[in-house]
Each structure stands twice: as C-alpha cells, then as structure tokens.
Amino acid sequence: VVASSALPVAVDAMGGDYAPEEVVAGALEAHHAGISVVLVGPPDQLGDVDGVEVIAASEAIGMDEDPAQAVRRKKDASLVRAAEAVRDGRACAMVSAGNTGAAMASALLRIGRLKGILRPAIATPIPRPGRTPTVLIDAGANADCSALMLVQFARMGAAFATARYGVPAPNIGLLSIGEEPTKGSALAKEAHRLLAAERELRFAGNIEGRDVLGGEVDVVVTDGFTGNVVLKALEGALRFFTAQLAQAFDANDEARRAAEVLLPLLAPLAEQFDPDNTGGAMLLGVEGVCVISHGASKRKAIASAVRVAHELAASDLVERISAAAAG
Amino acid sequence: VVASSALPVAVDAMGGDYAPEEVVAGALEAHHAGISVVLVGPPDQLGDVDGVEVIAASEAIGMDEDPAQAVRRKKDASLVRAAEAVRDGRACAMVSAGNTGAAMASALLRIGRLKGILRPAIATPIPRPGRTPTVLIDAGANADCSALMLVQFARMGAAFATARYGVPAPNIGLLSIGEEPTKGSALAKEAHRLLAAERELRFAGNIEGRDVLGGEVDVVVTDGFTGNVVLKALEGALRFFTAQLAQAFDANDEARRAAEVLLPLLAPLAEQFDPDNTGGAMLLGVEGVCVISHGASKRKAIASAVRVAHELAASDLVERISAAAAG
Numbered sequence: 197v198v199a200s201s202a203l204p205v206a207v208d209a210m211g212g213d214y215a216p217e218e219v220v221a222g223a224l225e226a227h228h229a230g231i232s233v234v235l236v237g238p239p240d241q242l243g244d245v246d247g248v249e250v251i252a253a254s255e256a257i258g259m260d261e262d263p264a265q266a267v268r269r270k271k272d273a274s275l276v277r278a279a280e281a282v283r284d285g286r287a288c289a290m291v292s293a294g295n296t297g298a299a300m301a302s303a304l305l306r307i308g309r310l311k312g313i314l315r316p317a318i319a320t321p322i323p324r325p326g327r328t329p330t331v332l333i334d335a336g337a338n339a340d341c342s343a344l345m346l347v348q349f350a351r352m353g354a355a356f357a358t359a360r361y362g363v364p365a366p367n368i369g370l371l372s373i374g375e376e377p378t379k380g381s382a383l384a385k386e387a388h389r390l391l392a393a394e395r396e397l398r399f400a401g402n403i404e405g406r407d408v409l410g411g412e413v414d415v416v417v418t419d420g421f422t423g424n425v426v427l428k429a430l431e432g433a434l435r436f437f438t439a440q441l442a443q444a445f446d447a448n449d450e451a452r453r454a455a456e457v458l459l460p461l462l463a464p465l466a467e468q469f470d471p472d473n474t475g476g477a478m479l480l481g482v483e484g485v486c487v488i489s490h491g492a493s494k495r496k497a498i499a500s501a502v503r504v505a506h507e508l509a510a511s512d513l514v515e516r517i518s519a520a521a522a523g
Numbered sequence: 524v525v526a527s528s529a530l531p532v533a534v535d536a537m538g539g540d541y542a543p544e545e546v547v548a549g550a551l552e553a554h555h556a557g558i559s560v561v562l563v564g565p566p567d568q569l570g571d572v573d574g575v576e577v578i579a580a581s582e583a584i585g586m587d588e589d590p591a592q593a594v595r596r597k598k599d600a601s602l603v604r605a606a607e608a609v610r611d612g613r614a615c616a617m618v619s620a621g622n623t624g625a626a627m628a629s630a631l632l633r634i635g636r637l638k639g640i641l642r643p644a645i646a647t648p649i650p651r652p653g654r655t656p657t658v659l660i661d662a663g664a665n666a667d668c669s670a671l672m673l674v675q676f677a678r679m680g681a682a683f684a685t686a687r688y689g690v691p692a693p694n695i696g697l698l699s700i701g702e703e704p705t706k707g708s709a710l711a712k713e714a715h716r717l718l719a720a721e722r723e724l725r726f727a728g729n730i731e732g733r734d735v736l737g738g739e740v741d742v743v744v745t746d747g748f749t750g751n752v753v754l755k756a757l758e759g760a761l762r763f764f765t766a767q768l769a770q771a772f773d774a775n776d777e778a779r780r781a782a783e784v785l786l787p788l789l790a791p792l793a794e795q796f797d798p799d800n801t802g803g804a805m806l807l808g809v810e811g812v813c814v815i816s817h818g819a820s821k822r823k824a825i826a827s828a829v830r831v832a833h834e835l836a837a838s839d840l841v842e843r844i845s846a847a848a849a850g
Contacts, residue, residue, distance in 0.1 A: 381666040419708075421699075421707065432733030432738075437764045444788040454785050458781050
C-alpha cells in the first residue's frame with residue numbers, strides 16, 4: 197500500500213483535548229493552505245466544515261481508554277475510521293491528537309504492519325538549534341524491547357531522518373549509561389554489538405542522557421520505556437526552566453522592562469521548541485503514514501501535523517522504512 | 524559497623540578531574556570549618572596539607588579504568604584505602620570524586636554490603652525550589668534490576684530522605700510511562716504491584732519523566748539504567764538552556780544591560796542547581812557512608828561533600844538503611 201499524496205490527509209476530528217473544535221479549525225487551516233484533507237467524525241458535531249469532505253464515524257475513543265479494547269469495541273470510532281481511510285486508499289495519511297496507544301492499535305490493526313517489521317515504533321523529533329532535529333526512536337510504543345528491535349528502530353529512524361529532513365547518512369547513537377560498548381544494560385550491550393555490525397548504518401556508538409538534547413547524533417535509538425521517560429523528562433525540564441524564567445522576568449518593574457528587551461531574543465528558541473511547530477510524532481513500521489500529534493494540540497499544531505503528514509505521504513518514507521526492515 | 528562521627532571523613536585525594544589540588548583544597552576548607560578530615564593519597568603529591576592527617580596510598584584509579592579490575596589490582600589505591608579507613612574504624616565516612624564504579628566497588632568490597640541488601644544503589648538529590656530535594660534512586664549503580672531490587676531502592680530512598688532531609692514520611696513515585704499501574708515495562712508493572720503491597724511505604728504510584736524535576740514525590744524509584752539516563756538528560760537540559768540563555772543575554776549592549784538586571788534574580792536558582800552545592804550522590808546499602816562527588820568537583824564541591832558525609836555519619840542513615848533492608 198503506497199498512498200498517493202494526491203489523496204487527502206484523514207484527520208481524526210475527535211482526538212485530543214481540544215477536539216473537535218480545534219482539530220476541525222486546524223484541518224480547515226491546512227485545507228485553506230492548499231492541502232487536501234478529509235475530516236473523520238460525527239458530522240453533526242463538527243460544526244461548519246467549510247465544504248471539506250467528512251467521513252462519518254459515530255464514536256470517539258477517550259484519552260484514558262484501554263487502547264486495544266477501545267479499538268476492538270468501537271468499530272465506528274473516528275480513529276479507527278481514519279486508519280481505514282488510509283487502508284482503503286481514500287486518504288494518503290492519518291493524523292490524530294488522541295489516545296496514542298489507540299492510534300497505534302488502529303494503525304496496526306487497520307493499516308497493518310510493514311512486512312519484516314518486528315514492531316512499529318514512535319519517532320519523535322527533538323529540535324536542535326541551527327540543525328535538523330534529533331530523531332528519538334522509540335519514544336514510547338514498546339515498553340519492552342529486544343536488541344533486534346533496537347536495530348530495526350535504528351534503521352527506521354535513519355530512514356525517517358533522510359525522508360523527512362534530507363539527512364543523507366544520519367549518524368546514530370545508542371542511548372546508554374557510558375560511552376564504552378561494555379557499559380549499559382544487557383539489552384544496550386547486545387544492541388551495541390548488533391549495531392556495530394550493521395554495514396548500512398552510520399553507528400556512532402553509545403551516547404548518554406546528556407547528549408539527547410542538542411547533541412551530535414541525528415538519531416537516538418532506545419527502547420520505548422527509556423525513550424518515553426527521557427522525552428518527558430526533557431519536556432518537564434523545558435516547562436520547569438520556562439516557569440522559573442517567567443517568574444524572574446516578572447519579579448518587579450525593572451525586571452519586566454529588562455524582560456521586554458530579552459524576550460524577543462529568546463523568541464526564536466521558544467518558537468523552535470513550541471510543540472505546535474514540530475508536527476508531532478510519527479508511527480513508523482506500518483503500511484502508511486500515521487502522525488500522532490500531542491494531546492493538547494490546538495489548530496496550529498493540527499495544521500502543522502497535517503502538513504507534515506502530507507509531505508511524508510509525498511516522500512519515499514514508507515518505501516524507505518520497508519527497505520529498512522529488510523536490512 | 525556504625526562509625527562514630529567523632530572520626531574524620533576520609534577524602535580520596537586522587538579522585539576527580541581536579542585531583543589532587545582541588546580535592547586537597549576542599550578538604551582543607553572543610554577542616555578549617557571545623558570538620559575533621561583525613562586525606563588519602565601519596566603524601567608527596569598532596570602539597571601543603573596544613574597539618575591535616577594523611578593516610579598514605581601510592582596508587583590512583585583513573586576515571587576510565589575498569590572498576591572491578593582496578594580495585595582488584597591496585598590494592599594501594601587511594602580510593603581503596605579510603606574505604607578501608609571506614610572499614611577499620613579510622614574514618615566515619617568516605618568521599619570520592621573519582622571513578623564512580625571504582626568507588627562503588629571499593630565500598631562494596633572493603634566496607635561491605637549491609638545484611639539483607641540485594642544491591643547497593645546510588646541516591647542522587649535533584650534540587651526542588653522551596654522544598655527538600657527529590658531523591659532519585661538508582662542513579663546508575665545497577666543497569667539491570669529486578670522488581671525486588673526496586674522495592675529495596677524505594678525503602679533505602681525513603682530512609683535517606685528522612686535521615687538527610689528530615690522528611691518524615693517521604694512519598695515515593697515509581698518512574699514509568701503512564702500513571703496507570705498497568706502502564707510500563709514488565710519490570711515497572713511488577714515493581715508497581717510489589718510497591719503497592721508495602722505497608723511501611725507511602726507509595727504514590729507511577730510518575731512520568733516530566734515529574735522528576737520539580738515534581739511532587741520525595742523519592743523517585745527506577746532501575747539504574749533509566750535513572751542514569753534521565754539524570755544526565757536533565758543535566759544536559761540545564762546546560763543547554765543555560766547556554767541558550769547566556770547567548771541571548773550577550774546578544775548586544777541592550778541585552779547585556781537587561782541581563783544585569785535579571786541575572787541577580789536568577790542567581791538563587793543557579794545557586795541551587797550548582798552541583799557544587801548539592802553534596803554529591805550517595806551509595807546506599809553499604810555498611811558505612813560513601814559520598815560520590817561529581818568528577819568535575821572543585822574545592823567547593825569537595826568541601827560540601829565532606830560536610831554532607833560528616834552529617835550523614837552523625838545521623839542514623841546506616842541504621843535506617845539497615846532496617847529498610849529487613850522491610
């Protein structure tokens with residue numbers, strides 16, 4: 197299944213904290229920017245969709261629902277129907293800001309896994325000032341991994357960095373707790389051994405936690421447990437420092453005047469780290485493009501995710517991932 | 524072995540990037556502040572020690588040496604002799620800014636493991652503005668853990684938070700990738716089940732990566748792989764944001780003037796996160812007090828680590844950890 201990017205991007209209108217209003221608004225924003233979209237959800241709940249096509253789906257999957265169960269039971273859920281639209285050749289890609297596990301399950305059960313892929317994984321771009329983002333894979337799809345899975349994540353992550361950011365030969369770091377190959381968990385040590393033997397990959401060896409943000413490698417490979425923890429730790433740190441900074445900037449009149457000078461200088465950084473601009477995470481290893489936007493997505497984040505989904509559908513991402521599976 | 528805090532703190536004079544000069548200077552700083560210290564190292568390499576006692580040790584273990592091998596071969600290493608001083612009742616505690624693995628191995632082989640403790644673990648305090656620090660355990664001693672080990676880490680971490688920071692009933696979070704007990708790796712799920720059954724612990728359930736810095740729990744429990752990665756990721760984030768901020772603050776004359784107003788307001792935060800002030804990490808589960816200061820420790824960090832080591836030797840930490848082992 198290689199979807200034509202002439203097809204619309206299917207947007208799960210009921211997924212995310214601000215669904216359906218902000219999701220519909222974001223989809224319309226993309227539509228007005230010339231990207232073909234189709235909204236998936238209950239037509240009577242979507243408001244004015246400005247002539248955009250709607251695929252009817254009567255149910256919604258909540259953020260806290262058990263993913264596998266929800267996808268099995270709610271056959272008419274917007275998320276499930278969005279995945280079916282990709283499967284059936286009605287859409288070139290799917291976008292959801294809803295339950296991540298359910299998005300994964302829908303993609304896996306309806307679109308299907310790419311041949312040879314052990315397990316799909318989530319690739320999340322981490323902004324790097326002045327450079328292409330660092331791709332973290334797996335950011336949370338697989339809590340328990342084998343070393344072979346990590347090798348496939350490395351291949352998929354490299355394929356993604358090339359297809360999405362044009363990095364010709366992405367260099368790949370294995371997240372561990374020491375740079376030497378002998379440092380780390382049994383899993384990390386075995387993965388290191390296997391990755392060092394991969395001829396098609398540019399393996400840079402082990403990296404440490406401090407190298408994830410603003411580091412040298414293009415792809416950070418790790419299991420979905422560590423990846424999710426480290427990604428959320430970085431998000432938490434960003435939020436923490438921003439809050440501390442905001443407090444100092446608002447301490448008194450003099451500070452507020454000084455802040456007026458400095459804030460514009462910090463704006464590009466804030467802009468780059470704004471999750472509204474990164475386009476969301478990607479589920480790699482399924483037979484189609486599936487973009488998972490963050491749960492708090494508002495219209496800007498959705499529009500950005502739709503744009504990325506469309507670009508990826510037009511790229512050779514799925515073919516590259518498919519080739520990566522073969523190794 | 525319960526050391527009297529009337530005994531000196533043994534300082535590994537040859538450990539760390541700035542040994543022996545800065546280590547000696549830090550030890551002397553503590554000495555002048557009224558804390559009894561004994562330096563361990565080659566007497567002819569320590570310079571003027573101002574009348575402070577010296578335990579002679581002719582060898583030094585490098586930062587990159589294999590810990591177990593180095594401790595086995597270099598029987599006259601400063602790190603090994605420092606541990607022996609604690610074992611032999613010549614010192615109340617040991618402090619090293621050297622090879623962390625070698626410090627662990629020395630403490631384990633010379634001081635010995637507390638009865639009932641499966642594996643010693645590293646507890647690292649993470650500053651929390653306006654509150655006692657969050658204790659992260661294990662911060663890197665054990666790359667592969669069992670659920671039972673995590674339960675002991677929780678008990679040891681709680682004992683440490685009480686002995687060191689006076690937190691009466693520390694609440695404990697298990698680091699995972701979702702708040703529900705059913706979320707996480709097989710290890711995290713099993714640890715959750717066991718921790719929920721612990722009657723003596725105030726278990727707050729799962730926490731996520733974003734709750735490690737500035738979060739609600741007093742103790743964060745995790746395996747040493749995840750703990751080390753997340754700790755270094757936070758250190759990296761701190762360094763990254765500080766560098767970005769410094770760049771904006773130095774962008775032009777107007778920015779530099781504004782920065783002069785704001786920097787004093789940010790100083791307390793910088794002070795709190797300065798590793799020189801946190802006193803280092805603690806190896807818990809051995810029959811004595813072992814403080815591991817960061818490798819880049821200069822005199823201030825060493826003096827601070829010595830002060831903490833002395834306080835802990837005077838506290839009931841080791842008895843509490845010993846009781847924690849029994850459960």
